[in-house]
Amino acid sequence: MGTALIYDEEMTKYKLLWVDPACKFEVPERLTVSHGALVESGLADRCVSVPVREATDAEILLVHSAEYLEAVKTTPSMSLEDLMEFTLQYGDVYFHPNIYHCAKLAIGASLQLVDSVMTGKVRNGMALVRPPGHHSMHSAASGFCIFNNVAIAARYAQQRHGAKRVLIVDWDIHHGQGVQYCFEDDPSVLYFSWHRFEHQKFWPQLKESDFDTVGKEKGAGFNINVPWNKVGMQNSDYLSVFFHILLPVAYEFCPDLVLVSAGFDSAIGDPEGEMRATPDIFAHLTHLLMNLAEGKVCAVLEGGYNLTSLPQSVCQTVHTLLGDPAPCPANLDAPCKSALESLQCVRSVHRTYWSCLRHAADLPTSCSTKHINTAEGADQEPTEESSQEIFWPPPMKRVFPPTRTAVVLPDDVACPDGCKRWSLLEHPDPQLCLSALVDKMVKNEICNGLVLVPDVSVAMICLAQHAVAALNKRLLVVCVGDGMVPIQGTEDGKTLVVHFSRKESEEQRGKHFITVHLTKGCGDASGFIQAVLSLLLPLGYEYDPGLVLLVQKPDSGVCDSMWRQLTGLLQGLAQGHMLVVMQEDERKHIGPTCSSLLGIAAPSLGQLHSLLPEDVEALERLRRRLTPDWKLLQTTVAEEP
Numbered sequence: 001m002g003t004a005l006i007y008d009e010e011m012t013k014y015k016l017l018w019v020d021p022a023c024k025f026e027v028p029e030r031l032t033v034s035h036g037a038l039v040e041s042g043l044a045d046r047c048v049s050v051p052v053r054e055a056t057d058a059e060i061l062l063v064h065s066a067e068y069l070e071a072v073k074t075t076p077s078m079s080l081e082d083l084m085e086f087t088l089q090y091g092d093v094y095f096h097p098n099i100y101h102c103a104k105l106a107i108g109a110s111l112q113l114v115d116s117v118m119t120g121k122v123r124n125g126m127a128l129v130r131p132p133g134h135h136s137m138h139s140a141a142s143g144f145c146i147f148n149n150v151a152i153a154a155r156y157a158q159q160r161h162g163a164k165r166v167l168i169v170d171w172d173i174h175h176g177q178g179v180q181y182c183f184e185d186d187p188s189v190l191y192f193s194w195h196r197f198e199h200q201k202f203w204p205q206l207k208e209s210d211f212d213t214v215g216k217e218k219g220a221g222f223n224i225n226v227p228w229n230k231v232g233m234q235n236s237d238y239l240s241v242f243f244h245i246l247l248p249v250a251y252e253f254c255p256d257l258v259l260v261s262a263g264f265d266s267a268i269g270d271p272e273g274e275m276r277a278t279p280d281i282f283a284h285l286t287h288l289l290m291n292l293a294e295g296k297v298c299a300v301l302e303g304g305y306n307l308t309s310l311p312q313s314v315c316q317t318v319h320t321l322l323g324d325p326a327p328c329p330a331n332l333d334a335p336c337k338s339a340l341e342s343l344q345c346v347r348s349v350h351r352t353y354w355s356c357l358r359h360a361a362d363l364p365t366s367c368s369t370k371h372i373n374t375a376e377g378a379d380q381e382p383t384e385e386s387s388q389e390i391f392w393p394p395p396m397k398r399v400f401p402p403t404r405t406a407v408v409l410p411d412d413v414a415c416p417d418g419c420k421r422w423s424l425l426e427h428p429d430p431q432l433c434l435s436a437l438v439d440k441m442v443k444n445e446i447c448n449g450l451v452l453v454p455d456v457s458v459a460m461i462c463l464a465q466h467a468v469a470a471l472n473k474r475l476l477v478v479c480v481g482d483g484m485v486p487i488q489g490t491e492d493g494k495t496l497v498v499h500f501s502r503k504e505s506e507e508q509r510g511k512h513f514i515t516v517h518l519t520k521g522c523g524d525a526s527g528f529i530q531a532v533l534s535l536l537l538p539l540g541y542e543y544d545p546g547l548v549l550l551v552q553k554p555d556s557g558v559c560d561s562m563w564r565q566l567t568g569l570l571q572g573l574a575q576g577h578m579l580v581v582m583q584e585d586e587r588k589h590i591g592p593t594c595s596s597l598l599g600i601a602a603p604s605l606g607q608l609h610s611l612l613p614e615d616v617e618a619l620e621r622l623r624r625r626l627t628p629d630w631k632l633l634q635t636t637v638a639e640e641p
């Protein structure tokens with residue numbers, strides 16, 4: 001299943017015809033450099049090219065008023081003076097004789113993408129469009145946006161393709177107020193947006209962009225605003241919000257389709273965003289969404305004004321949509337205090353709507369008095385545009401190993417399609433065979449592998465020793481199922497073991513051996529997936545291993561869809577270098593495991609019920625114990641003593 005790429009150079013054929021500092025960044029080159037980078041890198045050729053089309057009036061009226069549409073229809077024939085006059089009624093946007101045409105193409109491109117994904121022609125895709133959409137409202141243009149591409153796409157997916165629940169992830173650095181207004185009372189569309197806010201001092205300076213606007217009436221809880229009250233947010237701030245807010249809620253919501261308002265003004269170097277997250281983070285943000293909605297992810301370009309970080313970020317996103325392993329999330333810091341404050345506020349106000357946030361902490365004291373802060377801050381200007389030149393390393397080349405998935409199976413088991421059999425014949429000694437497999441991974445000749453062995457415990461010991469000694473790589477061991485784990489989390493930090501078990505393990509084996517106790521073990525989807533999303537993933541990203549060893553112990557009770565979610569999500573680590581080890585009589589798991597290792601999205605877990613209270617307790621106790629050592633587990637600001 002491929003990745004669609006939708007682009008047409010016609011959308012570059014409009015620009016600002018007069019002087020307006022607020023609009024000067026929105027230039028045609030944004031599209032040409034983005035598409036050019038995809039062509040240059042060979043990524044465009046690997047995508048399924050889908051043509052654009054014009055949106056129909058009916059499609060535009062899914063979100064906008066007839067009066068507004070009729071008004072915009074008069075712009076192509078306007079003189080320059082009339083266009084300037086017409087523009088004055090809106091904010092931070094400009095019109096052009098060709099912008100109505102381009103705006104219809106931008107919607108049409110988005111709808112073509114939705115068609116391609118919803119009909120199964122492709123698995124996922126990206127639409128490179130201009131003008132952006134997420135600021136435009138029922139009867140108004142705003143923030144370079146004429147029509148709301150993503151809002152129309154959501155309504156279209158529901159009406160044309162029967163999608164029940166649509167998740168919109170808006171990682172653009174601005175608040176898509178137009179999207180929020182469109183769905184604020186609608187529980188079938190979950191809108192998530194982070195955005196530069198600076199206590200309402202940053203554009204569009206709306207009170208309703210703050211964390212306490214959660215949606216109205218039936219839509220309460222289905223609007224999530226994460227305000228960034230400082231500039232300079234980094235990769236770890238973004239990942240923390242994914243691990244502790246977006247992903248837990250998204251899995252509970254269980255969408256049929258994921259639309260991404262993919263704005264890249266949230267990347268380093270952008271004059272609007274002034275953040276410091278690097279382009280490779282979008283590989284991880286994309287990857288972390290790709291096991292939702294059975295992989296049906298449609299990314300639609302919104303903002304992004306730095307003509308270097310924009311194309312880099314677009315390429316990182318498309319690489320990942322194509323299934324290429326993500327680059328290692330190297331040297332992540334702790335989330336900053338301001339980000340933690342926002343994180344805690346959002347989780348607190350949403351805990352009444354989402355069972356995964358049920359146990360979230362109260363508002364931090366600083367936030368409950370935030371109105372005072374705002375009064376103090378209101379008169380200040382947003383942070384001055386930084387003039388000093390900002391540098392960042394170009395993202396690493398993402399070369400795909402010649403073999404994606406190698407398998408070591410008993411002779412009487414057929415090799416699943418797409419996999420390469422790694423025969424024991426060449427290595428009579430199974431342990432040598434495993435070590436050879438690991439060596440190939442580290443040389444990037446093989447991406448990942450599945451190994452069936454007579455005894456998983458023996459294999460674990462051998463692999464752990466080999467991986468650490470010979471390869472000098474940090475090894476993350478994830479062990480699912482009860483019973484003893486024969487490896488010590490080594491004190492030198494070279495091995496981190498995370499064990500999912502039904503049995504509470506009394507002994508604490510230190511920082512590098514973590515037992516996640518779930519009453520029903522992996523039998524309970526809610527508990528398991530929440531433990532994976534807001535405990536295992538933050539640990540794994542912070543640990544940044546060179547290799548992941550995923551062991552399924554006999555009778556672990558884990559079901560296929562959960563096992564595939566786990567196998568899929570963990571491929572965001574170690575450049576996808578993961579070795580799955582199972583007992584050789586566990587033959588029924590071979591197919592599902594290989595499909596996940598081959599990059600096929602995992603089936604959805606269904607709408608998740610509340611976590612078992614004892615599991616919530618156990619996970620919170622574990623988080624409290626681990627947080628001093630693992631910064632990405634933090635979900636609250638350290639209260640002033």
Ligand SMILES: NCCCNCCCCCC(=O)CS
Nearest residue numbers: 022092143174203263302303
């Ligand atoms: N009036 C002071 C400066 C205003 N800057 C904001 C301009 C709108 C940005 C909208 C955008 O980037 C869409 S993603």
Ligand SMILES: [Zn+2]
Nearest residue numbers: 172173174303
């Ligand atoms: Zn933006």
